[in-house]
Amino acid sequence: MKLAFREAIRAFNRAPMLSMLSVTTIAFSLFAFGLFGLVALNLRNALQQVEDRVEVRGFISAGTSPEAVSAAVDDVALFPEVGSVKLVTEAQALERARRELREFTDVFEEGLLPASIEVRMKPGLRDPETVRTVAKRLENYDFIDDVRFGEEWVENLHRLRNIATGAGLALGVTFALVAIIIIGSTIRMAVLARSREIAIMRLVGATDGFIRLPFLIEGAIKGTLGGLLALVLTWIAVVVSGRWVLQVQFFETSLMFAGILAGAGIGLLGSALSVGRHLKKV
Amino acid sequence: MIRFTKVSKHYARGGPALEEVSFNLRRGEFAFLTGPSGAGKSTILKLVYVAERPSTGEVRVDGKSSVTLSRNDIPLLRRRLGVVFQDFRLLDDRTAEQNVAFALEVTGTSESHIGPKVARALTQVGLASKATALPHELSGGEQQRVAIARALVNDPLVLLADEPTGNLDERSTRGIFQLLRDINASGTAVLMATHDLSLVRETQFRTLEMNRGRMVFDSAADDPGAQG
Numbered sequence A: 001m002k003l004a005f006r007e008a009i010r011a012f013n014r015a016p017m018l019s020m021l022s023v024t025t026i027a028f029s030l031f032a033f034g035l036f037g038l039v040a041l042n043l044r045n046a047l048q049q050v051e052d053r054v055e056v057r058g059f060i061s062a063g064t065s066p067e068a069v070s071a072a073v074d075d076v077a078l079f080p081e082v083g084s085v086k087l088v089t090e091a092q093a094l095e096r097a098r099r100e101l102r103e104f105t106d107v108f109e110e111g112l113l114p115a116s117i118e119v120r121m122k123p124g125l126r127d128p129e130t131v132r133t134v135a136k137r138l139e140n141y142d143f144i145d146d147v148r149f150g151e152e153w154v155e156n157l158h159r160l161r162n163i164a165t166g167a168g169l170a171l172g173v174t175f176a177l178v179a180i181i182i183i184g185s186t187i188r189m190a191v192l193a194r195s196r197e198i199a200i201m202r203l204v205g206a207t208d209g210f211i212r213l214p215f216l217i218e219g220a221i222k223g224t225l226g227g228l229l230a231l232v233l234t235w236i237a238v239v240v241s242g243r244w245v246l247q248v249q250f251f252e253t254s255l256m257f258a259g260i261l262a263g264a265g266i267g268l269l270g271s272a273l274s275v276g277r278h279l280k281k282v
Numbered sequence B: 001m002i003r004f005t006k007v008s009k010h011y012a013r014g015g016p017a018l019e020e021v022s023f024n025l026r027r028g029e030f031a032f033l034t035g036p037s038g039a040g041k042s043t044i045l046k047l048v049y050v051a052e053r054p055s056t057g058e059v060r061v062d063g064k065s066s067v068t069l070s071r072n073d074i075p076l077l078r079r080r081l082g083v084v085f086q087d088f089r090l091l092d093d094r095t096a097e098q099n100v101a102f103a104l105e106v107t108g109t110s111e112s113h114i115g116p117k118v119a120r121a122l123t124q125v126g127l128a129s130k131a132t133a134l135p136h137e138l139s140g141g142e143q144q145r146v147a148i149a150r151a152l153v154n155d156p157l158v159l160l161a162d163e164p165t166g167n168l169d170e171r172s173t174r175g176i177f178q179l180l181r182d183i184n185a186s187g188t189a190v191l192m193a194t195h196d197l198s199l200v201r202e203t204q205f206r207t208l209e210m211n212r213g214r215m216v217f218d219s220a221a222d223d224p225g226a227q228g
Helices: A002-014 A016-052 A066-077 A090-100 A128-139 A151-193 A195-203 A208-244 A253-281 B041-048 B073-078 B096-105 B111-124 B140-152 B170-185 B197-202
Strands: A055-060 A082-088 A116-121 A144-148 B002-011 B015-025 B030-034 B056-061 B081-085 B158-162 B189-193 B206-211 B214-218
Touching (some): A002 A208, A016 A208, A016 A253, A066 A116, A116 A128, A128 A144, A151 A195, A151 A208, A151 A253, A195 A208, A195 B073, A208 A253, B015 B041, B015 B056, B015 B214, B030 B041, B041 B056, B041 B158, B041 B189, B073 B081, B096 B111, B140 B158, B140 B170
Parallel strands (some): B030 B189, B030 B206, B081 B158, B158 B189
Antiparallel strands (some): A055 A144, B002 B056, B206 B214
């Protein structure tokens, strides 16, 4: 093991340019993937925020007894799709309207706006179909005059989300594949550069496992360095974007570790495949 | 110790390289493998160190049969053999002693044993004073000595030499040949492929002559002890 580490380090020292090239290639491949990940992450967050606002509002007829309304609120809260239910009294509706639409403050008079039940859906159950079902059930109450949930808006949002997910997956897989192919070929170059050494190792009776180990270590080190560099590049991109273009959210710590780990994993896998293929051939 | 029984080797492209070759090399023996280029000398050596497998027939080396030898057994078998080539095959970025030590390191020899073994091997080939020289600082003859030291350092049963003097001038050739004889005298068998007939003629060693993949002459054929 010690020898394998020494050989891996020696390989770095012997061909520093080639090693740097491998690391930078891995870094840029992962950087492209990371940038894409950032876009996907921020798009998802933005959609999430919009989706959180999906709500069904049932307007209550004037003169309904508070007991009936409160019983209905408890009832609705038990629907499996429903996250939370809130009763907005006439007074609260008026106050909110005055707050949100200041320029019309004097237009709103008491009794103008009806009380309502505001229903928010559970996460993951905000698709048009489910929202419509809840709206229908709300309509069944006698004292509900009208139910609104911005049908068209919910549908558009849903479609946008599907497109974003599909495109994201396709692009993500493509980026990952490209990264793996590029990384695999740089490691293949490193293996070919040392084919003479491999031949000599075999000649003097080194086992395949022994020959493979330094390459695996080398691949993992390169992958880790590439992953770190990619992370730094992505972070710089976020800072630059934040200053001049648009504030975006960076990866959580666990995702950062996952990224570096992915780099190490790809390096390891690329090396294993390249060396394996080489050993099988000679 | 090395026994070929009706060994043929055919390549998918290029046709037959060996046709029904049979011979036996005993422990401690010295034998020349002669013949023109392409006669099959290198193929025989490759079959011994299992860089190739026979198409038909059987190669036995140190009791291990090519028929039953698994891929995992090959490295262990190679540790019992020493191989040297015309082009030395040294690692250019390592000193003479590092090149020799390499053969021990990659076969898992403990570090405390490596130093003394390397020193002994380099002394044996007469290069103790150039242990820290890089290959490009050495003459061709000296580089071949390093390669021989590397082949010897694991105390092999047999030294396989594929045209070891092919790249050397007359004087270096003599030196290397003498070294191989000394090695043989100390008990290691030597199988040396060469087309330098002057070396062959000046000694009484056994000669196996190849031509177009067939063994056309074995100087020990009359000696019953060499067969079987």
